[in-house]
Amino acid sequence: MESGLGAPVLEIQGINLFRGEGRQRRQILSDCQLQLHSGRQLAIMGDSGAGKSTLLHLIAGLERPDSGSLKVAGQPLEGLSEAELSQYRKSIGLVFQQFNLLPTLSVRDNILFQHRLNCCNDETWVLNELAAPLGLTELLDYYPDQLSGGEQQRVAIARALAHRPKLVLADEPTGNLDEGNSAEVMALLAKLSKQFEQTLVVVTHSPKVAEAMDQCLFLRQGKLHD
Numbered sequence: 702m703e704s705g706l707g708a709p710v711l712e713i714q715g716i717n718l719f720r721g722e723g724r725q726r727r728q729i730l731s732d733c734q735l736q737l738h739s740g741r742q743l744a745i746m747g748d749s750g751a752g753k754s755t756l757l758h759l760i761a762g763l764e765r766p767d768s769g770s771l772k773v774a775g776q777p778l779e780g781l782s783e784a785e786l787s788q789y790r791k792s793i794g795l796v797f798q799q800f801n802l803l804p805t806l807s808v809r810d811n812i813l814f815q816h817r818l819n820c821c822n823d824e825t826w827v828l829n830e831l832a833a834p835l836g837l838t839e840l841l842d843y844y845p846d847q848l849s850g851g852e853q854q855r856v857a858i859a860r861a862l863a864h865r866p867k868l869v870l871a872d873e874p875t876g877n878l879d880e881g882n883s884a885e886v887m888a889l890l891a892k893l894s895k896q897f898e899q900t901l902v903v904v905t906h907s908p909k910v911a912e913a914m915d916q917c918l919f920l921r922q923g924k925l926h927d
């Protein structure tokens with residue numbers, strides 16, 4: 702937990718979430734709490750099956766908790782309709798382990814995809830301030846299947862940051878990369894999200910990835926611990 706100036710960008714209070722039916726039903730998140738302020742970078746670690754991805758999915762509005770409150774920039778997600786949740790999902794930045802690029806779009810159009818969905822109109826900024834530092838300028842006319850894994854993840858990072866979201870969520874962003882690419886990609890993600898004062902939450906198994914963040918919490922028995 703942290704105290705800081707202003708309202709937290711992310712505030713989780715007393716989240717409970719159950720999975721499975723009947724005798725297989727079990728609690729994944731149990732009175733889970735978190736406060737994260739603007740510009741902070743948090744790594745979430747924990748055993749396989751601890752519920753890290755589930756927690757990230759809740760924050761992303763991809764799932765709803767059984768009880769508890771989750772606010773992003775002061776807005777409670779539990780009050781949102783499906784249409785509003787869909788709008789919310791477009792407004793945040795998401796980076797997944799499987800780069801999830803659109804195969805029929807060029808690198809340029811992949812990078813600008815979410816930017817355009819959010820009706821942003823600053824493509825020069827995206828190409829200069831994101832594509833260039835991510836080393837993508839020469840690759841803008843390529844297609845995803847012509848890129849290496851590290852290059853694809855750099856495209857996914859540019860896409861996730863291009864509409865200047867306040868909150869960026871990354872689930873095992875380096876899980877498909879070798880050690881060298883992993884370190885490079887994480888350093889770029891950490892540097893750019895810091896530069897643009899974005900709040901970053903990264904789920905990872907890698908102590909090295911966690912070290913690149915301001916703070917690391919462990920998910921154990923449904924709760925986040927130091």
Ligand SMILES: Nc1ncnc2c1ncn2[C@@H]1O[C@H](COP(=O)(O)OP(=O)(O)OP(=O)(O)O)[C@@H](O)[C@H]1O
Nearest residue numbers: 720721722729747748749750751752753754755756
């Ligand atoms: N549809 C489902 N029905 C029942 N249990 C489920 C379902 N989906 C996930 N689970 C369980 O929820 C738990 C949390 O899964 P989650 O993917 O969040 O874990 P994780 O910490 O991200 O794991 P990993 O590090 O292996 O990716 C796991 O025990 C998983 O088996």
